[in-house]
Amino acid sequence: xxxxxxxxxxxxxxxxxxxxxxxxxxxxxxxxxxxxxxxxSGTVGVTVVRVEKGSNADLxxxxxxxKYSGKTPYYLHYQLTKTAEGNGDDETTHFAVSKNGKKxxxxxxxxxxxxxxxxxxxxxxxxxxxxTGASHTRYKAAAQGQSVEGCAVFVxxxxxxxxxxxxxxxxxxxxxxxE
Numbered sequence: 632x633x634x635x636x637x638x639x640x641x642x643x644x645x646x647x648x649x650x651x652x653x654x655x656x657x658x659x660x661x662x663x664x665x666x667x668x669x670x671x672s673g674t675v676g677v678t679v680v681r682v683e684k685g686s687n688a689d690l691x692x693x694x695x696x697x698k699y700s701g702k703t704p705y706y707l708h709y710q711l712t713k714t715a716e717g718n719g720d721d722e723t724t725h726f727a728v729s730k731n732g733k734k735x736x737x738x739x740x741x742x743x744x745x746x747x748x749x750x751x752x753x754x755x756x757x758x759x760x761x762x763t764g765a766s767h768t769r770y771k772a773a774a775q776g777q778s779v780e781g782c783a784v785f786v787x788x789x790x791x792x793x794x795x796x797x798x799x800x801x802x803x804x805x806x807x808x809x810e
Contacts, residue, residue: 656807665799665807666714676712677799679809680780682728683708684793689761690786693740702786705735705794706762711770712778724801728785728794735785735794759784 656665664678685704690696707726728735740759747753765781773779785794797809 657805659807659809661809663809664710664712667799667801667806673713673715676710676714676778677807678710678712679726679797680708680710682706682794682797685761685784687789692759699786701789703789703791704738704761705785705787707783707785707797708780709765709783710778710780711765713770713773713775715775724799724806726783726785727798727800727805728796729798730787730791730793730795733787733791735787735791738784738786740784 656667659665659679661679661681664676666674666676668674683706685706687699687701687703689704690699690702693699705728707728709726726737728737740762742759744754762782762784764783765779770779787794795810798805799807
């Protein structure tokens with residue numbers, strides 16, 4: 632799967648859990664939490680809250696928007712809950728979104744630095760307001776039981792339609808599935 636992500640913080644947050652001791656939690660509904668083991672210790676509660684369909688116009692402000700022509704963005708809203716202390720980092724975990732086995736492409740949209748023309752404050756940070764990833768720093772600082780919310784952007788050809796399966800994966804293995 633081509634990987635581009637929403638903000639660098641998402642890459643860190645989505646990398647918080649590792650392999651689960653079971654074969655994966657299947658057929659969860661949106662709003663239901665899956666608990667997966669961290670890569671080194673602890674557990675993470677992963678909840679798919681909802682998937683929201685965007686429009687191609689949402690992508691018009693990205694660099695080279697013509698490459699997204701004929702594509703529809705879908706915003707995966709999720710929540711990560713620190714269900715036990717000591718979660719390790721594992722960069723092999725992330726969401727996989729698909730419909731009838733056809734994987735969507737995840738976009739990583741980095742914030743932009745834009746000149747202001749003001750010498751006292753020469754740059755401002757631009758963000759993709761439609762969907763912002765969860766804060767890795769906030770999650771690491773969270774106490775047991777606290778949650779952080781985030782959003783990840785996935786795109787598919789217009790004719791594909793909305794995703795039917797969302798997976799939280801680690802080491803190329805589904806740890807939890809929402810349908």
